[in-house]
Amino acid sequence: MSHAIYTNEGDKMKTVLEVRDLVKYFNVGHLFKPKYVHAVEKVSFSIGSGEVLGLVGESGSGKTTAARVIAKLYEPTSGEIKLFGEIVPTKMSRKRLLKYRKNVQMIFQDPFASLNPLHKVRYMISRPLKIHRLVKGKEIESKIGYLLEECELIPAKSFLDKYPYELSGGERQRIGIARALAVKPKLVLADEPTSMLDVSIRLDIMNLMLDLKEKEGLSYLYITHDLAGAHYMSDRIAIMYAGMLMELGPSDEIIEHPLHPYTKLLKKAAPKPEESLRPERLVVGEEIPDLVDPPKGCRFYPRCPYATKICSEEVPNLEKVSSGHFVRCFLYSK
Amino acid sequence: MKYLIRKIMFLLLTIWAALTINFILPRLMPGNPAEVMVAKFRGKITPQAMNALKIAFGIDVHQNIFVQYFRYIQNTMKGNFGISITYFPMPVKSMLAQSIPWTLGLVGTSTIIAFTLGTLLGIKSAWKRNNFLADMSVPIGLFLKSIPYFWLALLFLYLFSFKLSWFPLAGGSSGKFIGFKEVLDILYHSILPAFTIVVAASGGWILTMRNNMISVLSEDYITFAAAKGLKEKEIMYKYGARNAILPNMTGFAMALGFIIGGSLLTEMVFSYPGVGYILYQAVESLDYPLMQAIFLFISLAVLVANFLADVTYVLLDPRVRSGGKE
């Protein structure tokens, strides 16, 4: 198999994160009879400096799991993670782990659940500064203020002594972003940061993230199930289905010329008020495969309108179809 | 099915644990049964007679602990618990055989009544929330939950049996009758003790059931049932109570142990010839073989009742049946 690093070959930018053949199984059985959920299966991608990689897939496809493995919340079952070209070992000393965490931060989906209801904003933002010893005693307060204002929580002072329940959803999510930014990370894993927010607020958060990216030179792994949102945010998009990466390529190309049948389906399903008022009819087969006992061949074949015999027997490789565009489908394999 | 197998395994494990606790306890404590026997005969006995009795009891302490354990398990399996000291020379087994039916009858029925009554009241009071009477169930339930059983029992005994002469003072029957009349007589004797247990035990059920029910009533499927235009009764029982009772099935274990504990005290107060009363005797005269056997029996009863509750739970909750959740 070609060990392509699935980057956008056109740009010669520095790779921040590289993930290779990442696998994560969860044991959901018990002591005597283990049973595994194949949540992430051999996922590989990379993210360049200042780049946003959108990870799109339906619920349960393993997006969160992948992000959490990268965030070192879960141990990978196998696979390799490289940060700035350096392999990140599974087990690390606390010091090394802290160094890793200083570079990789995360924004969570649910702005309510991701803030401890018992802590004030001041405490929550000050913690990363203290853990990583970024600023000295007196400067902390001004640094917190700076961070909050950067996330458009203005005036910062009025937020310092609030508890999460006193904030609106959008404000809460901004706190989450400010907290992640506090350590000046290089990579931010954003796990559906807007899906719990109201439509009118969503765009604000997305714009904030894009602004911060430019200002701080951040890279994002932007996870979403909303294809349009991914397109808005990302330079490249990766499509996941049932734990596997199905297609990966530059945003515009994925949207305009989707190759994988699943990507096509997603595109069809996405609301497009601007195009026509009566959408075209979708025809889809059975439902999502069981991840405890995944199908032998392509994971999408049970729903795929183009499925052939081979699809049920073999897993297609993720193959390059054009510069920076990869797809995992027999329709395109040579 | 899997769930049941797991439950059976757990049941066996717990029985084993109870057995082992039972074995270890007397061995951790100072003193030995011989001393207890001297005590029992209050010095009336000569050393010669004493020695002869020791042999009759089959007390031999010079044995490897594992051999002892093995023997003990073997004997227990056979239902051989040795000879009672209080009721020498009655085998502990026959003492149990004699008293268990009484306890099962009294505690069994009153627990079921308490459970049913408490559950029904809990359901009603949750359904009719904000109604004066229904809301009174909370403070009343709290009060009942917090009074000592024995205290209530004595008070009832004094009031209803002594002062008002409505009920007999003691015993499980008057021993005067036979046939159907005897059954009535036994029932008559059991009313007051049963009443005590029911009063004291239903408080807890009212509260938990009310809480469960309130939780369930805020579930979407209740609103959905109302949206379907179902009749109130149907919503209350088929949708509300049916689901609210499920958590109680698992809470049964704790409560049952507690009730049985309380009913022991009740039996003591009412001189009811069940195991509680015998336990009291055993405790008073430090009759260890008897005490242990009773503890074992009560544990077993609770375990089995609990197992039955689990089985019922399986029947009531399809989610568990397919092994979905604990």
Added chain:
Amino acid sequence: MILRVNELNAGYTWGDNLVHAVNDVSFEVEKGEFLGIAGESGCGKSTLAFSITGLLRPPGHIFSGSVFFMGKDLANLSKEEIRRLRWKDFSIVFQSSMNVLNPVLRIKDQIFDGITAHVNVDKEELLAHTKKLFKLVNVSSEFLDAYPHQLSGGMKQRIVIASALSLNPKLVIMDEPTTALDVVVQRIILQEIDELRRKLGFSIIFITHDLSLLVEISDTLAIMYAGRIVEKAPSAELYAKPMHPYTEGLMNSFPPLSGKRKRLHGIPGHPPKLSEEIKGCPFATRCPKKMPICENISPPYIEVEKGHFVACHLYK
């Protein structure tokens, strides 16, 4: 006309707290109409749905206003009469399809009891009818004997819809029936609902926060904000020519799927809390076209063009 809602006010009270979740809402639904109601979370959509169907439970109350169903004022009906109307004349599908099915009852029993509560039919008829319903919503009838936990979310949703249609109601209210579902599944169900409506001819009130979805499928669209309907118009018109600044902002909040990527700007700020009293226009604090009057006087809800209602001081 199937339904008319007249200056409805509803909300929640407990202790000294008051949440005015539905504020002077009026609208009508015609026979066969697909009315979409869109609004952000917490703006009172569900409360509205509950109020219309009389399912609002304490601490929720209807404060004032009336709901006419086929010309009958629901407030004048007895509990029992309303009970008889439910399911038979109007039915409702909830937001949380995952939780509306009783986990301990078989699917078929839950469908049956909705039917038998209103009409007398024998077992076989019941079964046959239910099988037909299942076919309608594309669920294999082998799931009749299943329990809810054995079904996927999409399946449950379809079953709830099937149940809601079981007595051929004249109006079906759907409160975000698809939010918990995947885009693909969501899309499929939506398209099925629409087909059913065409086939059976009932009216739909479809509630969601996903405006872009509604624009595609509903006949008429109402936009709700802070407990009020701020704009209502035929979908196409609303999309093409939004009048209320809020609607306008909303339309701009959806990044388009295709086309060149360019920065969009949503609506800054956040909606007011319904637990606090709102003076003037509730959108005033966020409105780019705010005028002094907006701060003090609540704009009336008027028909600006035929079939196009809006509550904004910009339009007189």
Added chain:
Amino acid sequence: KYGGTLTLTGGAASPSPARIFNPFIPTSLYGVYVTYEPLISINPLNGEEIPWLATSYKWEDKNLKLVYQIREGVKWSDGIPLTSRDVVYTFQLMKKYPALDLNGIWSSGLQNVSADGPNTVIFSFDKPNIPVQAYISSTLIVPEHIWSKVKDPVTWTNPTPIGSGPFVFDKFSGSTYTFKRNPNYWQKGKPYVERLKFVIYTTNTTATMALAKGILDWGGYFIPDIEKTYVAHDPENFHYWFPPGSTILLLLNNQKPLFASAKVRLAIAMAINKERISKIGEYGYGAPAHPTALLPSFMDKWFDPTLKPLVYKYDPEKSVEILKNLGFTRGTDGIFVDKGGKKLSATLLTVTGWTDWVTDAQLIAKDLKKIGILINVKSVTYSTYRASLSTGSFDMALMWTVAGPSPYFHYNGRLNSKGSAPIGKTAVSNYERWEDPITDAMLRIIKETSDFTLQKRAMSVIEKIMLTEVPSIPLFYGPTWYEYNTRRFVGWPTKENFYCYPYSRLVILTHVHLK
């Protein structure tokens, strides 16, 4: 006069609903006492004897032979005649199974038991032992034709007893059992009562309630403030009489240095206010005991009046004086110290849950503190208490005397050095560890002679020892609990009509009849 169902206690000290009617076992139900009968019924309060299954007995052959004449015409309740063979069998059984021989008859010098014809039984001894006659006479006789078929009489519950007594077993149910009249009883015309209903109450509370409601005709319960809780409910018919049955002593461990001196023991004895103990600790039921420990019923017969001047009285000042004279000095806290500077202090052992004793002990501690001795009251479980007594690991303890038809039994148990042992070794009865050759000699004289004047002279010596040397301190008489109800039945023994000891069911139940 005939008929009626008399309700009485089925078991008191250890109420037991287990169906045990084995007369050799102390856990048996009270039914055995109306089923099986002794040779002679002896009143333990005054030694009076009523011939029962035996018409008479006498000592022969220099007190080495005890000969009983067995009554003729007695039948077991199954119709088979009772003969000397049954009597011999009963005693042989006890020889074969020592566990049945609770009173140790076979270890008291008895050599052989044999029948001489159907009506005579001869007990032969290797040395004289007069007092054992009481034990032999009281032994309940069992039928050979039944018991010889029993595999292990020690563990036999004998659920349906066959005896010679006035009542026969009827029915057993959970907490009650009944006996009915034996129509073929050898005492013609007796008993009068048709049926006995034995009931068992677990707690004294319910028993008291039952008495107060008149349910129980005859009770044997400790009842606090009995006038108010019982008698007051029907003063006409509710009566009680609590005759003293034993003496409760304050044992002083004579092997502890502090109590080695008779003067100290006397000082302690004189410092204790027995009146108060009797009134507060014992609810006035147990009268203060005579310093000789003699039961009131023995006084006339056994007390030597010349000893009267030696009888000490409550006199704490005298106690203090004695202690001062012994060279102890009082510390600032009022407690005496010995020459080594050690405080006079001791622990006093009682049994947990024996509430009256615990109160008594606290009163004693207060009394002794007043005269400068520090007492630490310690309540322990009964088995610990017994173990401490036998091994001698105690300073002071409360204890009772062994009951019997003469003071010999009381003194022999507590004072005979045979029953003593060094501290750390097991003493069988002489827990205070009084080891005195004179006492031993006197006890032997009483044991071996049947001459009353000789016995009385020896007894006088022991009484004097009790008064002057104070091996232990008699506190009060242990009452015999006895409540009776004359609503339905009359003929009960009373203080005035003292025809038998109120525990003697056999005698009482052959006397009592309908009103």
Added chain:
Amino acid sequence: MKANRMNHKLIKQIISIFKIKKAAFGAIVILFFILVAILAPLIAPYSPSEMVSLPVQPPSWSHLFGTNTYGQDLFSRVVWGARLSLLVGVECGIITSIFSLIIGLSAGYFGGIIDDILTTITNIFLIIPGLPLIIVIAAYIAVKGVTPIVFVISITGWAWGARVFRSQMMTLRNRDFVKAAVVLGEHPIRIIFFEIFPNMLSLVAANFFGTMLYAVLTEASLEFIGLGNVNVVTWGTILYWAQNNQALMLGAWWWFIIPGLCIALLGVSLAMVNFAIDEITNPRLKRA
């Protein structure tokens, strides 16, 4: 008619106050008892074990709760009794909570085999009936003071708490805010004590009061059977002596009723606090 309705309304109001103030009422009663216990030497007019009056005197101004057959002042005894009874409750509450927390939190936090083992043990202890076990153990150890009772109650009473804490730990551990703290680089110890534990406090409190209630009742029962040390003064032993002297038959109802009511009152207030905390943690109940 009207007066009647007014009455009804009044009662309703009282109830609603009661409802809101459930926790407050409970807490006040508990505090009151604690105060009484602490200040027992100052409050009690007499020594609890001295004979200070004629026996069996009904309540009067000089003897608020009357006297018993020993002429002891029952008010003083009840006041002193509060001390030990509460002490037993509090000690059991603390020991049991610590025990439950250690077991529950370790099971919940570590998961895996540790969890399997601890959970099984917990479940076993949960099922084995407490009081009979306590009676048997108490019979063996020949109780001398209240300490063994505390010990026995604690070792048999921790299971429920452990189970509750475990499940709470499991849910909290998977909350996003805990994950967020991990990603930020917080030390695990700090996560447990600053992020997770504070969120469990209400549960810990509820469990504490629940255990206290259980302990106070169990202690009273044991003392009543005579398995405790009847020479110490607790509410349980007061009842024991009352029962032994047949207080009710003597007409000395005050001797029996008052300590029983004290137990019940303390019990109710503990249960109320427990219940109120329950309502707070379960928002569905709160809206009642």
